Amino acid sequence: MSGQPFATLDVRPILRAGGEPFGAIMKTVAELQPGEGLRLIATFEPVPLFKVLGAKGFTHEAHAIDGGDWEVLFTPAANAAPVAPPAAQAVDGRWPAPSAGLDNRGLLPPEPMVRILQALEGMKPGEVLEALNDREPLFLYPELEKRGHAIKTERQPEGYRLLIRLGAGRAE
Amino acid sequence: MTSIIGATLSRWTPAYFAAALAALVAAEALAVAGLAYPAAPLLAPWSLVAVHLVTIGWLSVLMLGALHQFLPVIAARPLASDRLALAALGLIEAGLAAMIAGFLALGGLGVPVALLPLGGSAVLAGFLCAAGNLGWTLRGTSPLPLPARFVVAALGFLALTALLGIGFGCAFAVPAPPDWLAALLAQGLALHLLAGIGGWFALTAVGVSYKLLPMFMLAEEERGRLGTSILWLMVGGLVLAWCAGLIAVLADGRGHLAAEAGEAIFAAGLTLYLWDIRLLFRQRLRRGLELNSITAAFSLAFLALVLAGLVAVRFVRGAEAVVAAPLLLLALLGWLSLLGLGQLYKIVPFMSWLERYAPRLGRGPVPRVQDLVSEGRARPWFAVFALGALACAAAATIGSAGAARIGAALLLVSTLAIARELMRARRESPSPAVPGAFPATLQQRRSLR
Numbered sequence: 001m002s003g004q005p006f007a008t009l010d011v012r013p014i015l016r017a018g019g020e021p022f023g024a025i026m027k028t029v030a031e032l033q034p035g036e037g038l039r040l041i042a043t044f045e046p047v048p049l050f051k052v053l054g055a056k057g058f059t060h061e062a063h064a065i066d067g068g069d070w071e072v073l074f075t076p077a078a079n080a081a082p083v084a085p086p087a088a089q090a091v092d093g094r095w096p097a098p099s100a101g102l103d104n105r106g107l108l109p110p111e112p113m114v115r116i117l118q119a120l121e122g123m124k125p126g127e128v129l130e131a132l133n134d135r136e137p138l139f140l141y142p143e144l145e146k147r148g149h150a151i152k153t154e155r156q157p158e159g160y161r162l163l164i165r166l167g168a169g170r171a172e
Numbered sequence: 173m174t175s176i177i178g179a180t181l182s183r184w185t186p187a188y189f190a191a192a193l194a195a196l197v198a199a200e201a202l203a204v205a206g207l208a209y210p211a212a213p214l215l216a217p218w219s220l221v222a223v224h225l226v227t228i229g230w231l232s233v234l235m236l237g238a239l240h241q242f243l244p245v246i247a248a249r250p251l252a253s254d255r256l257a258l259a260a261l262g263l264i265e266a267g268l269a270a271m272i273a274g275f276l277a278l279g280g281l282g283v284p285v286a287l288l289p290l291g292g293s294a295v296l297a298g299f300l301c302a303a304g305n306l307g308w309t310l311r312g313t314s315p316l317p318l319p320a321r322f323v324v325a326a327l328g329f330l331a332l333t334a335l336l337g338i339g340f341g342c343a344f345a346v347p348a349p350p351d352w353l354a355a356l357l358a359q360g361l362a363l364h365l366l367a368g369i370g371g372w373f374a375l376t377a378v379g380v381s382y383k384l385l386p387m388f389m390l391a392e393e394e395r396g397r398l399g400t401s402i403l404w405l406m407v408g409g410l411v412l413a414w415c416a417g418l419i420a421v422l423a424d425g426r427g428h429l430a431a432e433a434g435e436a437i438f439a440a441g442l443t444l445y446l447w448d449i450r451l452l453f454r455q456r457l458r459r460g461l462e463l464n465s466i467t468a469a470f471s472l473a474f475l476a477l478v479l480a481g482l483v484a485v486r487f488v489r490g491a492e493a494v495v496a497a498p499l500l501l502l503a504l505l506g507w508l509s510l511l512g513l514g515q516l517y518k519i520v521p522f523m524s525w526l527e528r529y530a531p532r533l534g535r536g537p538v539p540r541v542q543d544l545v546s547e548g549r550a551r552p553w554f555a556v557f558a559l560g561a562l563a564c565a566a567a568a569t570i571g572s573a574g575a576a577r578i579g580a581a582l583l584l585v586s587t588l589a590i591a592r593e594l595m596r597a598r599r600e601s602p603s604p605a606v607p608g609a610f611p612a613t614l615q616q617r618r619s620l621r
Contacts, residue, residue: 015459018459018460019460020459020460044459048390048391048392048456048457108388108458109387110522110525110526114533117533118533118534120534121534138245139179139180139526139530141179
C-alpha cells in the first residue's frame with residue numbers, strides 16, 4: 001500500500017533481553033496518529049497479536065525477513081473510525097455508561113484481577129468500569145461480591161467484556 | 173449477558189498436595205534404601221509398595237487434588253462438595269495404607285493378604301467419590317472445553333485401573349482363584365498399566381497441560397481440530413487396545429493384532445500432542461518462560477524419549493524385556509512427576525497468593541505472585557530431579573543397584589528441596605511490590621478507544 005504512513009517499532013532487543021514487548025507495543029499503538037499503521041519487527045511471528053490488534057481494527061501482513069526475524073505491517077482499516085468502545089451501544093438501561101476502561105488482554109493472571117480491583121478503588125459508587133480480558137476472571141467474581149460490586153460478563157470475539165458497577169455501600 | 177458465580181479455592185487441594193508429596197518422598201526413600209525398584213527386583217514386595225506409592229499416593233492424589241481446583245474453574249461453578257473431596261482423600265490414603273500392608277504380607281509380614289483387595293476397594297471407593305464429585309461439578313457445562321473432555325475420559329480409565337487392580341488383589345488373596353482370574357493375574361498386568369498410565373495419567377496430563385500451559389504462556393487455548401483429533405486418537409486407541417487386550421487374555425492370544433493397532437493409534441495421538449505443544453510454545457505471546465513452563469518442556473522431552481523408546485524396541489529382538497520397565501520408570505518420573513512438580517510450583521504460590529492477598533487488592537500494597545517464590549533457588553532442584561529420573565532409568569537398564577540408589581537419592585533430595593520451596597511459598601510474607609493505587613484507569617482509557 002503506497003502512501004500509508006507507518007510508525008516502526010523493533011521489539012527484538014526487548015525479546016532478546018528476555019523481556020515482554022506487549023506493553024511497548026500497546027503503548028505505541030495508543031500513540032499512533034489517525035490513519036497511521038504500525039511496522040513491527042520481532043524475532044517470531046506474533047500470531048496472538050494479530051487477534052488483539054485485529055480487534056482494534058487493524059489488518060496485518062506478516063513476512064519473514066533475514067535471520068529468521070519477522071516484519072509485520074499493521075494497517076488501520078481504510079477510513080475506519082477509531083474503534084468505539086462497545087460499551088457505548090450496549091449498556092443495560094439502568095447502568096450508566098462506563099466512566100473508565102481497562103484493556104487487560106495480553107496480561108498474565110492474576111494481573112487483570114489486580115488492575116481491576118485497583119481501578120475500582122479510585123472510582124465512585126454507581127460508576128461503571130469496563131474491562132476487556134482474555135479469560136473469564138473467575139477468581140474476581142467472589143471478591144467483587146464481597147465488596148458489594150455488581151458485574152456483567154459477555155463473551156465477545158476479542159475477549160471477555162466486563163462491566164462492573166460499584167456498589168453504594170462498599171464493604172471494607 | 174450472563175452472570176456467573178465464579179470459582180473459589182478448593183478447600184482440600186492443599187491437603188491432597190501435601191499427602192501426594194509425602195508419598196513421593198516415601199517411595200524415593202525406599203529406593204534409596206535399596207529395598208525397591210530399580211535398586212531391587214521389580215516384583216519384590218517393597219517394589220510393589222513403592223510403585224503404588226508413586227502411582228496412587230503421589231500421581232493420582234496430585235492429579236485429583238489439582239482437578240478439584242481446576243474443574244470448578246473450567247465449569248465456572250464451585251466444587252459440588254468439599255466434604256466429598258475430603259472423604260475421597262481419606263478413603264484413598266487409608267486404602268493405600270492397607271494395600272501396602274497387603275503387599276508386605278506377600279513378602280512374609282504377618283498380616284492377612286486380604287488387606288490387598290480390601291485396601292484396593294477402599295482406594296477405588298475414594299476414586300469414585302472424587303470422580304463423582306468432579307463429574308457433578310461439570311454437569312450441564314456444555315459444550316465441554318477440550319481439557320475437561322480429556323479429564324472425563326481419564327476418570328473413566330481411573331475406575332477401570334482400580335477395578336483391575338482389585339482383581340489382582342483378589343487373585344492373590346483367594347485360595348483357589350477361578351481360571352479367568354488366574355489368567356488375568358498372569359497376563360493382565362499390561363492392561364492394568366495401559367488403563368492406568370495410558371488412560372488415567374496420560375489423558376489427565378494432556379488435558380491439564382492444555383489448560384495451564386496456554387494460561388501461563390499467553391498462548392491460544394483453543395486447539396481447534398488438531399486438539400479434538402488428539403483426544404479421539406488417544407481415547408479411541410486406548411479403548412481398542414484395552415478391549416482387544418482383554419480378549420487376548422481371556423481367549424488365548426486372539427486379538428493381539430488389534431491391540432497393537434490400538435496402541436499405535438494411541439501413540440500417534442500422543443505424538444501429535446507433542447507436535448501441538450511445540451506449536452503452542454511457538455505461538456506464545458509471553459517470550460520469557462517461567463520455571464513451570466520450562467519444566468513442562470523438559471518433561472515433554474522425556475515423553476518424546478519414552479515414545480521413541482517404545483517404537484524402537486519393536487524393531488530390536490529381545491529389547492522389550494530389558495527396557496520396558498526402565499521406559500515405564502522414565503514415563504512415571506521424567507514425564508509425569510516432573511510435569512507435576514513443575515505445575516505445583518506454579519499452582520501453589522498462585523493459590524496462596526489468592527488466599528492471602530485477594531481481599532487486600534486495590535486497598536494497599538501487596539506482593540506479586542512471583543515474589544512468593546524464588547525461581548533461581550528452585551531451578552537447580554528441578555534439574556537434579558530430571559537427572560535423577562535419567563539415572564534411575566539408566567541404572568534399571570544395566571541392572572546396577574548402586575547406580576539406582578544414587579539416582580533415587582538425587583530424586584529424594586530434589587523432591588525435599590522443591591517441597592521446602594512450596595512450603596515457603598505458602599508461609600513467606602514478602603514485602604509488597606505493587607503500589608496501592610496507580611492511575612491505570614485513565615491511562616488505559618486511551619488505549620481502549
